[in-house]
């Protein structure tokens with residue numbers, strides 16, 4: 139099976155922060171891959187913009203290096219690399235200054251799609267919006283792409299939204315949550331709404347509970363100072379885990395269209411109950427053989443910021459009443475693994491008797507590594523040993539099922555940037571969604587700050603703090619093992 143590539147129309151894309159880490163690791167390699175796939179027309183223009191002084195040749199050399207480092211296997215055809223680099227130019231611009239804008243205006247073509255990627259600190263979003271407008275560069279048809287973190291609480295998110303809304307309509311703003319660009323995340327919608335098999339069972343009557351895990355093996359490393367101001371709740375739960383939760387819990391939208399999908403997601407966020415203190419577990423990793431402790435890495439022995447969090451969450455509506463959603467995410471854990479696990483209830487009665495064994499169906503949606511889905515079903519153990527039941531996985535690893543194209547699935551950023559050019563906002567967060575997510579998050583953070591709760595220390599390379607295991611044990615459940 140070969141993935142179909144539908145070329146996008148001609149565009150001008152300006153990457154503010156074009157010399158930054160995200161541009162080097164994701165945006166430029168992502169654009170290159172889409173170019174190689176034949177999705178980007180040769181006439182398209184990509185303009186890097188940042189304060190550093192360099193010319194177009196300098197930016198091409200910078201990008202060549204980035205591609206060699208982050209997309210080495212795609213650089214074998216030197217001719218293709220050079221053809222891609224020929225699409226690049228560069229303008230030195232300070233988001234807060236007035237130099238360079240006229241030059242940028244001269245590079246933009248009025249008759250093609252115009253997109254501005256704000257890959258800079260959020261504090262600069264307002265400045266960029268104002269100057270793009272003030273210098274007459276942005277038009278009513280221009281699109282802007284903004285990166286996370288979109289605020290650190292409801293008030294700051296509102297301010298960012300207001301700052302952008304002064305110059306751009308909601309239809310022009312693309313707020314990135316790269317989890318939404320992952321193939322499996324979109325497949326979650328395909329599985330739910332493209333089959334008759336699951337949707338009738340997708341509710342509290344048949345689903346015992348749901349687990350969402352995003353586990354990392356690395357610590358905060360060089361990001362310590364930044365991370366310590368946010369923590370796992372702000373950095374991961376408020377955006378990525380919340381988005382996954384929405385896609386699992388939402389009602390079927392009437393169509394796969396940006397507002398229909400986002401309306402349903404918003405309803406889920408608004409239906410979330412506040413979380414009781416005993417349903418929140420926060421942790422900090424200790425020092426291990428291969429690295430310092432969280433407190434050492436952030437350089438503050440009194441920090442109470444969490445590098446791990448687990449929560450038991452209730453979606454208070456008819457569909458989910460009584461089915462808890464357990465969310466957990468953390469650093470320096472046993473394995474790097476992201477997955478959604480839907481644990482169905484056991485059959486109400488076993489006709490085979492208790493000795494035969496019984497268990498529940500489990501649908502596992504793996505985001506990384508090895509994107510794919512597994513459905514655990516119960517069958518008879520083969521052989522003459524009588525009627526004994528065992529669980530076997532119905533496995534749909536994309537790499538196996540889809541062959542070559544399953545192995546070469548575009549990175550989330552590639553897909554999302556192409557969606558910007560296509561003008562499709564379905565996989566981007568709407569302003570009210572982001573605000574609703576902060577409105578739910580803020581009181582939880584304020585609660586543990588007021589109680590002066592301290593995170594529980596956990597050993598690196600484990601499943602996180604003991605209390606996180608207890609969060610499920612006391613409900614008679616257990617987390618799935620963390621394994622890569």
Ligand SMILES: NC(=O)c1ccc[n+]([C@@H]2O[C@H](COP(=O)([O-])OP(=O)(O)OC[C@H]3O[C@@H](n4cnc5c(N)ncnc54)[C@H](OP(=O)(O)O)[C@@H]3O)[C@@H](O)[C@H]2O)c1
Pocket residue numbers: 154155156157158159160161187188189190231232233234256257258259260262285286287
């Ligand atoms: N890196 C990631 O993996 C990642 C992941 C998710 C989200 N993000 C978000 O993406 C954004 C960029 O992250 P990053 O990691 O690429 O940051 P970074 O490595 O620090 O790069 C920042 C970029 O902004 C430019 N810049 C700084 N001040 C500027 C100004 N006043 N005017 C114009 N350009 C300016 C810098 O170039 P000059 O110094 O030359 O101006 C550089 O190109 C941030 O909002 C970050 O939170 C990053």
